[in-house]
Amino acid sequence: MKRLVLCILLSFFILMTGLNPEVPEDDFRITSAIKLVEVWLDAEISYKDIPGISAGIVDDQILLWSKGFGYADEDKKILAAPDTIYSICSISKLFTSIAIMQLRDQGKLDLDRPIKTYLPGLTFRTPIPMHHLLH
Numbered sequence: 001m002k003r004l005v006l007c008i009l010l011s012f013f014i015l016m017t018g019l020n021p022e023v024p025e026d027d028f029r030i031t032s033a034i035k036l037v038e039v040w041l042d043a044e045i046s047y048k049d050i051p052g053i054s055a056g057i058v059d060d061q062i063l064l065w066s067k068g069f070g071y072a073d074e075d076k077k078i079l080a081a082p083d084t085i086y087s088i089c090s091i092s093k094l095f096t097s098i099a100i101m102q103l104r105d106q107g108k109l110d111l112d113r114p115i116k117t118y119l120p121g122l123t124f125r126t127p128i129p130m131h132h133l134l135h
Helices: 002-016 028-048 091-105 130-134
Strands: 052-059 062-073
Touching (some): 028 052, 028 062
């Protein structure tokens, strides 16, 4: 399944390469890529029992396509839409980890130094290195 997903996404990005917002909506590359994404998202919802998904395709800061799939609220039968607001749940951990690694890459943070170096208000009995936060 992962290989299929990778192939679909790779095909999609190859089809979308070089797009500009002036391309007409009836361009075969765009319509075929969007159909592929829609079929894949419908399949993901069914196969993985996902209640709903909202997705969009952006090229150079311009929204080319957006659509909701499934339900924003299954109990109330409210359909998902492109502007449905979802809880981000645990994805904030990913954002925090990326920010920490970017600071490390910029030389502003050393993962082996204690957390207290960067957050002096925190007190621990023993020094905890920053890299422990990423585990």
